[in-house]
Amino acid sequence: MAQPAVVAQLEAALGRDSVLSNPSELTVYEYDGSDEALAGSHRPDVVVLPQTAQQVQQVVKIARAMGMPVTARGGGTGLAGGAIAVQGGILVALTKMDRILEINTRDRYALVEPGLINLDLSQTTSRDGYFFAPDPSSQRACTIGGNVANNSGGPHCLKYGVTVNHILGLEVVLPDGELLWVGGPSPDVPGVDLTGILVGSEGTLGIVTKAMVRLTRSPEATDVLLAAFPSIEAASSAVSAIIAAGVLPTALEMMDALTITAVESAYHAGYPRDAAAVLLIEIDGLLEVVAENTRLISVICEQQEATEVRVASTQEERDLLWLGRKAALGAMGRLAPNYYLQDTVVPRTKLPVTLQRVEEISKDYKLPVANVFHAGDGNLHPLILFDRHKPGDIERVLHAGTEMIHWCIEVGGAVSGEHGIGLEKKDFLPLVFTTEDLAAMAGLKLSFDPLQLFNPEKVFPSGFSCGEVSALRQQALAARLGIDFV
Numbered sequence: 001m002a003q004p005a006v007v008a009q010l011e012a013a014l015g016r017d018s019v020l021s022n023p024s025e026l027t028v029y030e031y032d033g034s035d036e037a038l039a040g041s042h043r044p045d046v047v048v049l050p051q052t053a054q055q056v057q058q059v060v061k062i063a064r065a066m067g068m069p070v071t072a073r074g075g076g077t078g079l080a081g082g083a084i085a086v087q088g089g090i091l092v093a094l095t096k097m098d099r100i101l102e103i104n105t106r107d108r109y110a111l112v113e114p115g116l117i118n119l120d121l122s123q124t125t126s127r128d129g130y131f132f133a134p135d136p137s138s139q140r141a142c143t144i145g146g147n148v149a150n151n152s153g154g155p156h157c158l159k160y161g162v163t164v165n166h167i168l169g170l171e172v173v174l175p176d177g178e179l180l181w182v183g184g185p186s187p188d189v190p191g192v193d194l195t196g197i198l199v200g201s202e203g204t205l206g207i208v209t210k211a212m213v214r215l216t217r218s219p220e221a222t223d224v225l226l227a228a229f230p231s232i233e234a235a236s237s238a239v240s241a242i243i244a245a246g247v248l249p250t251a252l253e254m255m256d257a258l259t260i261t262a263v264e265s266a267y268h269a270g271y272p273r274d275a276a277a278v279l280l281i282e283i284d285g286l287l288e289v290v291a292e293n294t295r296l297i298s299v300i301c302e303q304q305e306a307t308e309v310r311v312a313s314t315q316e317e318r319d320l321l322w323l324g325r326k327a328a329l330g331a332m333g334r335l336a337p338n339y340y341l342q343d344t345v346v347p348r349t350k351l352p353v354t355l356q357r358v359e360e361i362s363k364d365y366k367l368p369v370a371n372v373f374h375a376g377d378g379n380l381h382p383l384i385l386f387d388r389h390k391p392g393d394i395e396r397v398l399h400a401g402t403e404m405i406h407w408c409i410e411v412g413g414a415v416s417g418e419h420g421i422g423l424e425k426k427d428f429l430p431l432v433f434t435t436e437d438l439a440a441m442a443g444l445k446l447s448f449d450p451l452q453l454f455n456p457e458k459v460f461p462s463g464f465s466c467g468e469v470s471a472l473r474q475q476a477l478a479a480r481l482g483i484d485f486v
């Protein structure tokens with residue numbers, strides 16, 4: 001519960017309508033898209049809904065004076081607990097800052113506010129023949145600020161790259177309340193790449209108040225193919241064969257039999273119910289190139305035992321095939337009351353063996369697992385299905401998820417493919433980073449946020465907070481130099 005004095009200061013700065021402190025209003029801000037049983041829920045002391053960067057600055061200055069934590073929030077669709085205010089404090093919801101401020105097609109950028117919904121941007125710029133390429137499957141609800149903070153991916157990132165490749169500049173409010181502009185429209189900005197540092201920093205270094213995003217020319221032609229396979233192995237081999245043939249589809253997504261069942265029951269997207277796996281493949285570019293690549297990919301799928309290859313012939317058909325994929329998580333309720341989405345990534349060639357391992361883990365823990373994922377870039381999303389009210393289920397899910405992560409790291413992968421670290425993955429970081437690496441990251445955090453008020457307890461593993469960092473750095477340095485640390 002926020003102190004009345006803090007609420008009064010915030011109301012004076014933002015207006016009464018933009019400050020929520022009533023417990024019933026705060027309840028919806030306790031969670032993000034991750035499962036509450038696993039990520040937990042925390043009620044912020046107060047929620048503010050600023051409308052300008054200057055208001056964000058005022059909020060941060062009040063928080064700093066009161067020593068209150070500050071957590072930024074966009075659409076709340078994050079799957080790693082990133083927007084949960086674990087230490088209470090002030091939650092800054094940026095959803096009212098949702099304007100497109102400028103569209104510059106000559107220099108191919110748009111200047112937008114952070115609360116803009118991802119899909120709204122592409123829908124608006126499509127009138128001029130442009131789009132914003134990063135397209136998380138949550139794009140109807142997630143915001144550009146959240147995409148920047150999590151360096152989000154999406155089906156089309158196989159060809160176009162993840163969010164960081166599409167951010168030219170940022171305006172951010174720093175933890176001391178100052179406003180900073182980094183980057184810009186020119187192709188190269190000299191000096192330290194602060195834009196690169198801020199993208200993916202999950203609200204721990206600054207609050208994004210404007211983003212200058214790259215606009216990509218809409219392709220001349222687009223084909224969407226559905227290929228059905230008798231086994232996961234055959235579908236995985238087709239993924240490798242397509243890439244090995246030198247064709248780069250725009251998107252290359254895989255769904256297994258459980259996912260197909262859920263999606264078909266919910267949306268009737270036209271996926272064959274008897275397939276063990278389907279690939280949804282999109283190819284875009286110049287008309288002739290798309291036609292040629294579609295033909296080539298169809299042949300490759302057939303060579304890899306595809307039982308059906310279908311090219312959508314109308315926009316409605318294309319949209320329906322994509323609806324099944326993009327809304328697949330929403331269909332999981334058809335299979336189980338809860339799911340835990342494990343986000344991880346492996347080198348593409350390790351997909352078949354990793355999917356086998358996921359199946360073994362599913363059997364070992366007696367928990368069904370549905371797979372729906374960005375196969376083209378090796379980014380797996382095993383959905384572990386469970387019932388949080390069943391005794392022991394949560395523990396088994398956590399163990400199963402941990403085994404999957406360990407396996408993926410063993411075969412050369414990483415702890416997260418695209419959903420970020422947040423609360424969920426922070427204690428896995430020592431599996432892939434040395435103490436020295438982590439101390440360097442924590443040192444960067446300290447230089448931005450010495451009071452550690454921005455999104456506390458996120459991203460950095462336990463033991464890498466203020467005070468511990470300089471000791472860790474010295475220990476790491478001593479170890480490198482082979483001397484004793486006193």
Ligand SMILES: Cc1cc2nc3c(=O)[nH]c(=O)nc-3n(C[C@H](O)[C@H](O)[C@H](O)COP(=O)(O)OP(=O)(O)OC[C@H]3O[C@@H](n4cnc5c(N)ncnc54)[C@H](O)[C@@H]3O)c2cc1C
Pocket residue numbers: 032033071072073074075076077078079081082083094114135136137138141142143144145146147148149150151152153154155202203204206207208209329330418419422455
């Ligand atoms: C159904 C579904 C499908 C999804 N598919 C994908 C996918 O394909 N690819 C993918 O990468 N992710 C996916 N996600 C995860 C999620 O949608 C993305 O991470 C998304 O970018 C989060 O945006 P958001 O606006 O909801 O952010 P939130 O969940 O509100 O916040 C996420 C993080 O960003 C920080 N943050 C938010 N706004 C700001 C800001 N203005 N300044 C600084 N920090 C900020 C928060 O503090 C938090 O750490 C999916 C989620 C769901 C529920």
